[in-house]
Amino acid sequence: MxxxxxxxxxxxxxxxxxxxxxxxxxxxxxxxxxxxxxxxxxxxxxxxxxxxxxxxxxxxxxxxxxxxxxxxxxxxxxxxxxxxxxxxxxxxxxxxxxxxxxxxxxAQTLAATESRLEVSERELQTFVSSVSHDLRSPVVSIKGFTGELRGLTENFMRQIGKAPDLSPESEALFTQYREEMLEAIGFVESSAKRVERLVNLLVVFSKLEGIPLNDQRVDMAGLFRSVLTSMRHRIGQKDCQISMEAVFPSLMIDPTVTERIFSNILDNAVKYLDPSRPGAITIKAGENDREVIFSIRDNGIGIAEYNRHKVFMFFRRATDLDIPGDGVGMPLARALLKRYRGRIWFESLEGTGTTFHVAFPKTLVV
The missing domain is CATH 3.30.450.20 (PAS domain)
Structure with missing residues (x-):
């Protein structure tokens, strides 16, 4: 230094x-x-x-x-x-x-920096809101026309199939064409649905700052149990053991926002478990002199060093594996935490696992 x-x-x-x-x-x-x-x-x-x-x-x-x-x-x-x-x-x-x-x-420099950041965030939210609105119409059109195209294709092939004196070779060829056309239409429909889902997520992100908070006393142990219960099927599929250690505090906080934060983290923990060994996820609570900190540790595939910068980037995936996901869970969790002046960070070792830490100000403890 x-x-x-x-x-x-x-x-x-x-x-x-x-x-x-x-x-x-x-x-x-x-x-x-x-x-x-x-x-x-x-x-x-x-x-x-x-x-x-x-x-x-x-x-x-x-x-x-x-x-x-x-x-x-x-x-x-x-x-x-x-x-x-x-x-x-x-x-x-x-x-x-x-x-x-x-x-x-x-102080003057900090104030100027904060002012620029606020302006940039407002501009970003306005831009995202505008873009998401403009994208919705063509996505709806694509979904509508692909539906019509699917129906026309099915009807066209059905009429051809009724033609007299159709040779076995021609029938096989038309069957092949039908399957290929419907497969291509399926790809378009799938892509349109994904774009629609991403647009909806953009809308959610653009409105985060304006969402009113319904703060109430939340038993964090109960909240974690509720999240895990909603995930029990996928946890069972992964043959994963979950353990909750230490005494969990209660926070004066919006339960819906908090559940969304930890659902995203736990969803990733389960999703990226290593299939070559039984899964293990540990949830802990601790504190320092200013914050109460929740930690979620898994024994999954871990995050490669060259992918770590992507973790909190929208629509980026911090893995090279073909695992389903939109790349919004962690940036959304961080954006929600900002509403409570909280913070999130992680430690990871490729092939060993990842630990995410979520910190809230102690002023929220009740």
Whole structure:
């Protein structure tokens, strides 16, 4: 990190509070060489203004003082980002330090960025809504005309079949033509249905921000059981064992939205199980100091490194296998989570399995 050219002084701190890395910007600001602070406790170098006993107790944004090598003290704002391990506990922290005189400028930049993002999202939603509306008419026409074409083909072949003195060779040829024509029509119908399904999904996506939320107390253990019950047939077909570990909290949240999020994740977990071994899916609940986190781990085929960027992209598939799917489940789950300022991420090892983590703010726990 020290050579990364980060614009802000940055420290990497281990879970035990010891500094393990410092970048060049920190060296320039503090007067310490990186090796002079490496191995020291964070609070020996940076004092927390609210008296937090350690970095694990600090807020995401905390006022701090830096003890410079010259002995002077400098008031700063610390942006603390915990990095979570598989057990959902922070294994290190990234701490960016911002000088107080820069805070108005940083706030202004953030506000401008958020404003541009809001405008872009509105434009995207308007575009998606317009495109989906424009696509519906031709899709309906294609479905209607292919239906008529199927009927005409059947009638035409039936009339030919009634022709007198039809040789066995001609009858076999017409039978072949009939099968090929109906197969081609079937492909068109199937494609039209898929386009129609994708258009409907686009409509859902374009209206996500406007969907009213019906927040109520939701027992998350009960919600998971309900989702799994609706999937029991496919779970049975995959010879899959499901286990739910730990105590699950209750959240003040929209049950329909939450069920949609976890249905998409569990659907993928079942869909991408490895057929060469019995399936196993484990659902866990945990927390850190700011969030409650649900984890769904499977022993499926995993996601190849070169496909991982596709996971949250609409209409992209993070697999090279011919497995049915539209490529909307994960991006839709992430879009729904944004309504609650939640987040989703995953870890995967090809050939071993995948774990998806879903985090909600602790403020939703009831």
């Amino acid at each position: 020290s050579g990364s050219g980060s614009t802000h002084p940055t420290l990497v701190v281990a879970a035990d509070g010891k500094i393990i890395e410092a970048n060049d910007a920190f060296t320039l600001l503090s007067g310490y060489r990186a090796e002079a602070v490496t191995g020291r406790l964070f609070h020996e170098v940076v004092l927390c203004a609210d008296g937090a006993p350690g970095i694990a107790s600090m807020e995401t944004l905390s006022g701090v003082e830096l003890r410079k090598a010259s002995g002077a003290r400098l008031s700063l704002l610390a942006v603390v980002s915990p990095m979570l391990g598989q057990n959902l506990a922070p294994y290190r922290y990234i701490v960016k330090l911002i000088e107080c005189r820069e805070i108005p400028e940083v």
